[in-house]
Amino acid sequence: MDLLGEHLLPLPRRDGAAPFTVTSTTVREGGTWPPEQFSGIFGVPGGKDVSPQLSWSGAPEGTRSYAVTVYDPDAPTGSGFWHWAVADIPATVTDLPEGAGDDTGSGLPDGAFQIPGDARAARFIGAAPPAGHGPHRYFVVVHALDVESTGVAADATPAVLGFTMAGHTLGRAVLVANAETPA
Structure with missing residues (x-):
């Protein structure tokens, strides 16, 4: 199974990254985000910006x-929208609790930190597709790296994180969730 081609994943196709598995009790592969994972910051009714x-x-x-x-390639920006980025999760950690991506990163392990996404907030920002824009895909990706630290600054962008990870990515686990705001 080619996860990269299957989802039209907006990530490099020839970097040799091995697939592995990511699951969630919050949302299933191909499922719809629950209301808590929608954005309260962007005023989506019921949205609470709770990370999965x-x-x-x-x-x-x-x-x-x-x-x-967490990335939405369908956002009407010309470059998609980064909803969450967490760096330097220790290799001994294989799960994050729901809500780990709050303002303080309270559920993140020691050493891990959140990078500001496109809303310039260093926290999880929930789904917020514009009303009537149609369905959006949200790529939740766990990147396995061959370094203990990415070396990126806490005020970097997800694009800088991605660039820095490019030569250190051993594998990727991908879960795609969906969201739509009716017109």
Whole structure:
């Protein structure tokens, strides 16, 4: 199964990253985000900007840390929209509780930190597709890395994180959730 082609994943196709597994008690693969995972910051009714619970397994040998990103390639920006980025998750950690991506990163393990996404908030920002824009895909990706630290600054962008991870990515686990705001 080619996860990269299956979802039209907006990530490099030829970097040799091995697939592994990510699951969630919050949302299933191909499912719809629950109301709590929609954006309260952007005024979506019922939205609370609660990050999803995530668990992963089967990362490649040699994994020394993880990063997690949530990206909407369907946002009407010309460049998509980064909803969450977490760097430097220790290799011994294989799950994040629901709500880990709050303002303080209270559910993140020691050493891990959140990078400001496109809303310039260093926290999880929930789904917020414009009303009537149609369905949006949200790529929840766990990146297995061959370094303990990415070395990115806490005020970097997810694009800088992605660039920095490019030469250190051993594997990727991908879950795609969907959201739509009716007209």
